[in-house]
Amino acid sequence: MKVEPFSLSLSEPLATAAGDIGSREGFLVTLQDDEVRGVGEATPLAGWTESFEECERALRAVANGDRDRAELDPTETPAAAHAVELAHADLAARERAVPLAEWLAEGYRTSVPVNATIGDAEVEAAAEAARNAVEDGFETVKVKVGVRSVEADLERVRAVREAVGDIDLRVDANGAWSRPEATRAIEGLTDLSVSYVEQPLAADDLTGHAALRDRGVGIALDESLPERGVDSILETDAADGLVLKPMALGGVHRAREIALRARDRGVDPVVTTTIDGAVARTAALHLAASLGIERACGLATADRLAADLAVDPAPVKDGRMSLPDAPGIGVDIGIR
Ligand SMILES: [Mg+2]
CATH class of the missing domain: 3.30.390.10 (Enolase-like, N-terminal domain)
Structure with a gap:
């Protein structure tokens, strides 16, 4: 090795x-x-x-x-x-x-829908980024929130909703809100038909997340997963969805096991990267394909890198990423 x-x-x-x-x-x-x-x-x-x-x-x-x-x-x-x-x-x-997806599971899909991510930006810039994403073919947009006040963020999400119309919209607070802030935010997000909010509260606050469910916006947990483990999340009924980062979970097999167990309990998984290079990013795509995930995954992260390990074998097209037509992960890193 x-x-x-x-x-x-x-x-x-x-x-x-x-x-x-x-x-x-x-x-x-x-x-x-x-x-x-x-x-x-x-x-x-x-x-x-x-x-x-x-x-x-x-x-x-x-x-x-x-x-x-x-x-x-x-x-x-x-x-x-x-x-x-x-x-x-x-x-x-x-x-x-x-392909790795077939090695992971007998039935797999050859492509996976992916979301565009809009970072913290002023109202107009956020709306503009969302318009560009939809023009590029994305059908799901995720807006990062939690840096500004809840009210300022709601204004940004409203502008995005107005700019892009009826597409799947989700937000990610990265654990930034207190319980009262999250409650206020979720009221506003319900009016904007946001499908789910990722990690509204701190990673260890599972009971707080459980209490935020069934209020009109789904609760997805990301940071909580490596921090508290899937068992605690399922036992406390803390989530409607889980965000799986294979790099943070110890590999694609373990992430796949977690996804299957969550799904068994009615908790919906999506797969995302930790802004990885082409090898890990494409492996995460195989994992999502092996799970047959139909919800947009956070795998469209290649453009966050100015340099990569290889030519991107799975570029985003019309809001989807397709498995490379090659065995294994399908990334050619050349002779090193
Ligand atoms: Mg997240």
């Missing part, structure tokens, strides 16, 4: 729990078996996964043979576990000459 660090510049700084970052740093993991090569990607993200250093330590320990890959803890070092598992899965799928 080979471990190579990489750094990908972002087209715009990304706001994280640990401040703004200008690039995504990670590791490409490759496995070679005769003529066939499997690739995996670990791109840790502060607040979501282990640190870059912890990730590197875990990967090097596996590469040196000091640690068995089965010993990688998907909750302690999710990004490292994601990369190693993915490299093995890619290799196995390539050896069988099937």
Whole structure:
């Protein structure tokens, strides 16, 4: 197993729990078996996964043979576990000459709807971005909220709704609201026919989220999932939907298991990236395809990168991403 660090510049700084970052740093993991090569990607993200250093330590320990890959803890070092598992899965799928989605599940879809994301911006800029997204063929738009006051955000979402008409609209508060703020926001969002709000409250407040359900807007949990685990979320009836980030959950297999368990309990999954490189992003697309997800997923994140690991094998077209026509993940990183 080979471990190579990489750094990908972002087209715009990304706001994280640990401040703004200008690039995504990670590791490409490759496995070679005769003529066939499997690739995996670990791109840790502060607040979501282990640190870059912890990730590197875990990967090097596996590469040196000091640690068995089965010993990688998907909750302690999710990004490292994601990369190693993915490299093995890619290799196995390539050896069988099937797409990763087929290797994950017998029935799979060949394309997945994706959403456009509108970051924090003034009212007019937000409306303009939404108009552009719809012109590009997106049928679902997600608006980031929580940086401004609830009232200012409602004004932005109203402008977006008026600009784009009857499309699927969702918002993401990234845990920014207090319970009273969330209650106020949800009243306003109901009037604007917003389908769901992602993570209105802090990640650990599951009872607070449970109390926000059935008020006209769905509750989807994102940050809560790696923080509290799927069992606690299902036990407390805290969510209508779950947002799955394979990089933060320790790999595509584990994310798939979580999705299936949630679905069994009537909780709807979507798959998103952590603004990853082409390998992890396309693997997340395979995961969504293997789950047959019909709700728009947050996979249209390639344009957040100014540089990438490979030519994008699954560019967004008319609001959808299609699986590459190649075995495994289908990303050609060339000879490195
Ligand atoms: Mg989110």
